[in-house]
Amino acid sequence: MSAEVWLVTGGLGFIGSNFVRMALRERPDISIVNLDAVTYAANPANLADVMHDLRYSFVKGDIADERAVADLLAHRPFDVIVNFAAETHVDRSILDADAFLRTDVLGTYVLLKAARKANVRRFLQVSTDEVYGHVPTGASNEDAPIAPRSPYAASKAGGDLQVLAYAATFDLPALITRGSNTYGPYQYPEKFIPLFITNLIDDWPVPLYGDGLQVRDWLHVEDHARGILAVLERGENGQIYNLGGDNSRTNLEVTQRLVELCERSFETHVRHVTDRPGHDRRYALDCTKARAIGWSPQHDFASGIVDTVRWYRENEAWWRPLKLGAFADYYETQYSKRGTH
Ligand code: NAD
Ligand code: TDX
Numbered sequence: 001m002s003a004e005v006w007l008v009t010g011g012l013g014f015i016g017s018n019f020v021r022m023a024l025r026e027r028p029d030i031s032i033v034n035l036d037a038v039t040y041a042a043n044p045a046n047l048a049d050v051m052h053d054l055r056y057s058f059v060k061g062d063i064a065d066e067r068a069v070a071d072l073l074a075h076r077p078f079d080v081i082v083n084f085a086a087e088t089h090v091d092r093s094i095l096d097a098d099a100f101l102r103t104d105v106l107g108t109y110v111l112l113k114a115a116r117k118a119n120v121r122r123f124l125q126v127s128t129d130e131v132y133g134h135v136p137t138g139a140s141n142e143d144a145p146i147a148p149r150s151p152y153a154a155s156k157a158g159g160d161l162q163v164l165a166y167a168a169t170f171d172l173p174a175l176i177t178r179g180s181n182t183y184g185p186y187q188y189p190e191k192f193i194p195l196f197i198t199n200l201i202d203d204w205p206v207p208l209y210g211d212g213l214q215v216r217d218w219l220h221v222e223d224h225a226r227g228i229l230a231v232l233e234r235g236e237n238g239q240i241y242n243l244g245g246d247n248s249r250t251n252l253e254v255t256q257r258l259v260e261l262c263e264r265s266f267e268t269h270v271r272h273v274t275d276r277p278g279h280d281r282r283y284a285l286d287c288t289k290a291r292a293i294g295w296s297p298q299h300d301f302a303s304g305i306v307d308t309v310r311w312y313r314e315n316e317a318w319w320r321p322l323k324l325g326a327f328a329d330y331y332e333t334q335y336s337k338r339g340t341h
Contacts, residue, residue, distance in 0.1 A: 010085030012036040017046035019225040031055035037062040063107035097151035108159035123174040131157040134280040141286040142240040167238040179243040184221035200262035210275030212252035215282040219245030220299035230295040244285030247301035272341035
């Protein structure tokens, strides 16, 4: 088989960059073009170590820009498209969801149209457990109805539905992964775990929403990237695959552990602040299908979180610049007027 070219979108973000690094390492016979709009969440430093790999190239561009996407695909044949590009932060979607609709719904649709025209071998849409909404008991399998409850989750669900429609209507060889809450190196510090770690390192308080008893299933980013690779290579077209971490914790438990690992005290550093509107209490995934194609998460949260705290301690030069400027303004908007729980 001749060397394949994969188009990865959103490859300068958290999971995308970890995926690009892993795919280049584990698949010596592919090359990757990374299409990324370089939003606030992108960071070229995430891929500094692969920048000079001749199998890697970067194109700045917006997946919702139909002409830019068409030009790129006309210029170069792609065998595979993996779509990570998205607006991803629930709290930002509550402040303003315009960009979420544009990228997560329209952007996905633009890519699907282009993928169909280009006759790609595979189209993989990276989605989320949030599309199932709050799961009071048990675990969602891939046949569970979608019931998104935040503007972010609703936008991701819109993208997923377009992917399924393209697979059914046009036989596009498309698949979807729905990953659970992901943690690990290179995560932009607006999300719960990196925000709390970096605040605690700096001796700042951390804002725990509501009673902190919401449950999330934590998936290490390397397990998430490996799961996407497994589905890309062994999944069945038209199918959805859940990728969960098998590490369910309340936010309170995670906060207690982070406070301990950062050698701070819960009493002085944890602020119980007003809850997120529409906050989903619990997510839980049934991952039988992904296990059947040979994937299972390898990282245990107990050691994964220790390694992650160590990574943020050892990589201050990576995250410190990210917490200045626009991030500081966002932090002020999001947290300064928040009451206490
Ligand atoms: P991220 O926010 O860290 O990065 C997103 C990347 O997409 C950035 O590099 C950004 O510049 C790029 N991007 C945004 N809009 C774009 C556009 N219009 N055109 C091109 N590029 C654009 O995201 P992440 O946390 O790595 O998430 C990646 C994917 O995984 C998303 O689709 C997300 O919904 C999904 N997901 C994330 C998690 C999680 O816990 N982080 C869990 C499950 C699924
Ligand atoms: O300051 C905070 N305080 C707090 O208590 C933040 C930012 C979060 N939280 C809580 C809210 C959630 O219950 O922590 C939990 C995790 O929050 P986020 O990191 O914002 O993640 P979540 O809303 O669960 O969504 C994440 O998982 C699924 C990702 O952001 C999505 O992109 C992914 O699809």
